[in-house]
Amino acid sequence: MWPFRSQRRDVVLERMPDQRFRLFAGRQHLAAMPYPLPKDMGEINRLDFQHFLLRTGLRGNYASPVQEPADILDVGCGSGRWAMEMAAHFPNARVVGLDLVPPPDDAVTIGQGLDARPANYVFTAGNILEGLPFADQSFDFVHQRLLITAIPSDRWLAVIQELVRVTRPGGWVELAECGVPQDGGPGYTGLWQSWIDFLAKRNVDFTVGAHTGQMLISGGLANVQQRALNFPMGDWGGRIGRASATDCLAVGKALRAGVIAQNIMTSDRYDALYTRAQQEFAQRQGRGILPFYVAYGQRA
Template sequence: MRWFGWFRRKKTGDGSVAMDDATVQVIGGRKRSVGVPYLMPTDLEEMNRLDFQHYMLRYALRGNYAAPIGNPTSILDVGTGTGRWAREMAALFPQANVVGVDVHVPPADTQAQGGKEDALPPNYSFVPGNIFEGLPFADGSFDFVHMRLLIMAIPHEQWPQVIGELVRVTRPGGWVESVETTILQQAGPAMAQIIQWSTTVLGWRGVNLLDGEKVGDLLRAAGLTQTTTIPVMLPCGEYGGRVGKMLAADYISGAKGLGGVVVSRGLATNEEFERVLAAAGTELASPQARCVVPFYVAFGQRRV
């Protein structure tokens, strides 16, 4: 069952495409959402990165969730990206209504809307929404609410409000789960430079990457019970085998995605950024490198 109908896309005066109040604009040569703090691109290259990252995380974390959710009949994925996680959960729980919400329409939903082959599970639907404007659902609508890798989208001051929204739409007895990351550790000089540029740009939007490790505390502060945080330190680089190689590729692609903003805001020239990005790739490929990326899987249950 689809929960909501499709929403209208409208042309704006400058030729960009508006979806409600979130307009796509080009910064540093790539399309990005406006009206939200999030600065990563929304183009096909980024969608491919998100899918690749999903497969890497599902493999590294040994599944798509950790909370003891039983057999949920309603699942919400906040900031669903390509919708890959939500669609897999819809296949895994065919009796559940699974909803993905995002400011950007996932490519699979766009194709389905365009009349091409509809590969979407019948119990999955996409709903446009901006977490900062409140989730477009009634209190207690979902058995399981999931949010993964919104760390670059949520300013430090707004984390409690966002967690409050996740809890509000979870039914009493239901579960909230977050998967977040924070700053890469044991970086070489080139990767350290990329991190410095990235944290500067994100800081201008009020984002602090260190918030990723504190989501479990916020779930507890929001009144959830049985809160649990599982830290997972993943290797990033050739030394880390399959996961290490995948995470290194993900990191370089993600850094490239933010690179256009770094350059357009004057932190580096394009040549300088490209040179440092190439050097970071060489660092991660070195057998001596020992970069680690922390991930935090945090979950808790809404009191009955």
């Protein structure tokens, strides 16, 4: 009996590490990808928090004039929250959430009642940088939100063309990306600039958000529209301002080790900017803004 039990324990201890991930600064990250944010339960919770914030700011989950889409795709679906809400909103649609790996809680029931996973939602693994695992013209609505840190500058056009390829004629492609801070104090803008510099070292342009509409035009889409939503950052913006600031500071914690490891600045300088940003967000007279761009276009 005993040798059998210890053998079983050895098997568990010698389990191969999951090659898709690496541990960095105490948090699980994707290995060998440009995407710099953690990929763990803490980040899934942040993405859900951010989703509720964005949905409040947008007053809904999408801007495109979609009617009754039969097939919906969300590229880089993260927690799957957006896709699951779309599945609940369009119960006759088939909704696919695609990401490099499923969220950690994908295999278990995520909740009960209102939080139960809709039966018309499915997760599929895929990498937008390597092409989508779907036939041409498979979807009526293709959505991609906040992949700005994951797509190298010279890959954006190919990514848009891939989104267009899987969209049916008459269907819509929608992108949603953040811009760069406006009217913020030196803490908030300095912190954000360190992320721009850090991502530039990975050939990622963290300032392209304002050009999403133009990118859809370059990808051959028609009837392109772009909206800018200005999220207030900090107490001056009331509850939504406090939530936006909380989200920004959580990103600041998650990117800290990467910025320092890339020698963008010292840990002391980063921590000083972080504290300064916290103070600016807490001062009601602080007037920092983060624009968020939503752009959509139609396949001819």
